Amino acid sequence: MGDMVNLAVAYTLMIGLIAAWSWMLGKRLLDIQSRLSMIEEVSDQNEDE
Amino acid sequence: MSTRLLKGGLTLWFLGLVAATVTLLLGFAWAPSVDNETMNAPAAQRIFYWHVPSAWASMLAFTALFIGSLAWFWKRSEWGWRLHVSAAEAGVLFGLMAVTSGPIWGQAEWGVAWDWTDVRINTFGLLTALSAYLVVARRSQPDGDDARDTFSAVGLFGFALVPLTYMATRWWERRHPGPVVGPGGGGLEPQMATTMWLGVFSFMLLLAGLMLIEWFMVTTEQRITRIQNKMDGGE
Secondary structure, eight states, rough: HHHHHHHHHHHHHHHHHHHHHHHHHHHHHHHHHHHHHHHHHHHHHHHHH | OHHHHHHHHHHHHHHHHHHHHHHHHHHHSSSOOOTOOOOOOOOGGHEEEEEOOOOOOOOHHHHHHHHHHHHHHHOOHHHHHHHHHHHHHHHHHHHHHHHHHHHHHHHHHHOSOOOOOOOOHHHHHHHHHHHHHHHHHHHOOOOOOHHHHHHHHHHHHHHTTHHHHHHHHHOOOSSOOOOOSSSTOOOOOHHHHHHHHHHHHHHHHHHHHHHHHHHHHHHHHHHHHHHHHHHTTOO
C-alpha cells in the first residue's frame, strides 16, 4: 500500500513537469512573437520615413 | 519555413502528450503487476512506464547536444548551435523527469532514494545538472562566439558521461536495474513491453516536438537581433 503513494507522487511530479514545461513554452512563444512583430513594425516605420 | 517548424513542433508535442496519456492509462489498467516475490514494491514498479522513456529521451537529447556542440566548435555551424540549444533544453525536461521519478521508486523498492555508490544514478544526475547549467547560463548571457565556445566546450566534455551512463549497469550493477530489453535484457511480459514501447514512442514525439519548438525560438531570437542591429546601423 505504501508504494502506491510513491507511484502517485512520482506521476504527479512528472505530469507537473510536463504541464509546467507546456505552460512555459506557450509563454515564451507568445513573448517572442510579440517582440518580433513589435520590432518589425518599428523597422518598417523607420524604412518608410 | 520557421512557421512550418513551429506548427510541426506543436503538433508533435500535442501528439506526444496524447500518446503519453494513453501509455499511462495502459500502464495502470492493462499491464499486469509484477509479483511480490520479484519486487519489494510491485505498485511502484509502474513508475517505469514513464521513467524509462524519459531517460531514453534525455540520453538522445544529450547525444544531440554533443553533435551540436561539435558542429559549432569545429565548423562554426549555425545549425550546430541551434541543435546545441534545443537539445540542452530538452535534456533538462526529460532528465528532470527521470531524476525525480527514479529516487521515488528507489525509496519504495530499495528503502533508499539515492545511492552515491551507484555509477548510473550519479552520472545521469550529473548530465541533467550539466544540461540545466547550459540552459540557465545561456539565457543569462548575451549571444556571441565566446559564450558559444564556452557552452559548446561544456557540452563536449559532458558527452563523456553518456557512454559511461549507458554502460554503467552492465559494468558495475549495484542498485540501478540492468537493461530489460535488447541484448542481455531481462525480458518483459508482452503487455508490459507493449506499454513500455508505446511510452518510448510518446517520448520520442515529445522530444522531437520540443526540439523543433526550441529551434524555432532560437531562430526567431536571431532574427530579432538581426533587425535590431540593422536598425542600430550595424550589419
